[in-house]
Amino acid sequence: MRIYWQDGKITSSILDTKTAAGLGFFDGMHLGHQAIAAQVVELGASLRVTSVLVTFDRHPLSIVKPQAVPPLLTTPAERRRYMWELGIQAVAELVFDERLARLSPEEFIREVLVGKLNVAAVAAGEDFTFGHEGRGTTAFLRQEGRRWGIESVVTVPPVLVGGEKVSSTRIRGLLQAGDVEAAARLLGHPYRLAGPVIRGEGRGRRLGFPTANIGIEETRLVPRDGVYAVTVREMPVEDGEKPTGQQESVGVLSISSKPTFRGEGQTVEVHLLDHEGDYYGKHLEISFHRFLRPIRKFASSDELRKQIAVDVAAVRSLFAKGPPSSGSSFPAEKIYSL
Missing domain, CATH: 2.40.30.30 (Riboflavin kinase-like)
Structure with missing residues (x-):
């Protein structure tokens, strides 16, 4: 595991601080991911703990089902850049290998979230699963987390654009069709x-x-x-x-x-x-x-x-009036209100 900090440090541990953690792969860092990040920033501020997004060094399907790995919307470095712009303080990048894939939901909570990341609060999308064969859910985490000192588990509802859920899969389809303008509306950039x-x-x-x-x-x-x-x-x-x-x-x-x-x-x-x-x-x-x-x-x-x-x-x-701003406009208040 590597912990990337907003100030440029890279460590192998969370440095004895409690954390509010967002869970997911976050490919593309689209509007749905931004809503999770905004919730994590809010939890971190309210509990006075470090805001962290927990992700993986490779797509989980590369171990679980290699033939189904989709083309990626972002590299890890690009994902981190978007995360910094949203106010996230640290990014925990887990090595997704066969051992991690075999962990039961209980082991993932105990060994990773509590043992390595000192998690006090969690935010994740409603379809997020974890542990062997994806048996862990946010409902399970809410139930079991209390035993390990996880004070709050927030299920973030999906963001809808055009009446449909924003997802990395939907964005890939738009890009493969050449509709980069529609993809940008779902990405937020x-x-x-x-x-x-x-x-x-x-x-x-x-x-x-x-x-x-x-x-x-x-x-x-x-x-x-x-x-x-x-x-x-x-x-x-x-x-x-x-x-x-x-x-x-x-x-x-x-x-x-x-x-x-x-x-x-x-x-x-x-x-x-x-x-x-x-x-x-x-x-x-x-x-x-x-x-x-x-x-x-x-x-x-x-x-x-x-x-x-x-x-x-x-x-x-x-572009007669000049190119658009290169920055990604990610005010947390706006994203969280989606």
């Missing part, structure tokens, strides 16, 4: 991908629209192939949790296998408007704002060049 700039074939530069090719982790969800309006900012290579503070740039991003040039394999490449420079070796974060058009094969490079010019004009029009 634009969907983001980050990675190092890697060497490409240089075709964009020859067309007059140089691009930065982004290397994306295999575990991450890449939206549907297409052309998108995006904003881009540089991230420090050594720490994916903290952006440089540099202003976001506007860009046109393509996700495709380059059918015009008989490409093989999916590429993610972005043309930054009004920016010239060498981005190789840098780490860029992409925020998706709008799906512009599907990928199609063009009869010639000239036709493709003309279409890219149309795409650039569309993005300029969309």
